[in-house]
Amino acid sequence: MELEHKLNKDLILRENLALQRTTLANQSTFLSFLRTSMYFLVAGLSIPNLLDIKSGTTISFIFYMISSLLFVFGIINYYLHARRIRENKIHVGNYTSEYLKP
Numbered sequence: 189m190e191l192e193h194k195l196n197k198d199l200i201l202r203e204n205l206a207l208q209r210t211t212l213a214n215q216s217t218f219l220s221f222l223r224t225s226m227y228f229l230v231a232g233l234s235i236p237n238l239l240d241i242k243s244g245t246t247i248s249f250i251f252y253m254i255s256s257l258l259f260v261f262g263i264i265n266y267y268l269h270a271r272r273i274r275e276n277k278i279h280v281g282n283y284t285s286e287y288l289k290p
Contacts, residue, residue, distance in 0.1 A: 207277060214269045221262025228255035 232251030236244025 207273060210273055211270075214266060214273065217269075218262050218266040221258055221265065225255045225259040225262065228252075228258065 228251050232248040232255060235247050235251065239247075241247075
């Protein structure tokens with residue numbers, strides 16, 4: 189009986205740690221989207237000055253649109269995955285050890 193209780197605690201701890209890693213991975217992914225979005229924003233700001241072309245506003249607009257789309261997609265992606273993680277937290281430790289019973 190003691191082994192069964194210890195095993196359940198280990199499983200619950202592993203599941204909680206896996207959920208924490210998943211949460212951190214989700215945050216890291218959001219920051220990656222934010223970083224990439226900022227790269228495109230900076231590119232849009234610097235392209236007209238760097239290339240000295242007359243159609244610089246069109247190219248800048250394209251970079252601004254890509255930047256805003258990446259930012260919005262990153263936010264949507266973050267909240268969708270955060271909701272899935274929250275929904276899966278209810279399953280941690282919410283089981284009986286039917287497989288361990290003789």
